[in-house]
Amino acid sequence: MTDGKAERGRGYSMxxxxxxxxxxxxxxxxxxxxxxxxxxxxxxxxxxxxxxxLTASAVRRAMQD
Structure with missing residues (x-):
């Protein structure tokens, strides 16, 4: 295993x-x-x-009324 941060392996970005x-x-x-x-x-x-x-915010505002 390497200590280099540039070589993180496949699982890192998953x-x-x-x-x-x-x-x-x-x-x-x-x-x-x-x-x-x-x-x-x-x-x-x-x-x-x-x-x-935008749409979720509008739904939330409609629920508050």
Missing amino acids: GCATGEGYSANYLAAKHRISAQQARDLLQEVGPDRERLN
Whole structure:
């Protein structure tokens, strides 16, 4: 095994989500909506994080009214 930080191996980057969409559980926790609402948004909006955040925020505001 090496001590070099540049040589981390395959398993190191497996948990990184760079370039991937949100999971339903993460989206639900972030915007305090139900997991089912988050799954529905992912189906309707797709993996676009910006649009998901805007739509989830709107859902949360509608729940507060």
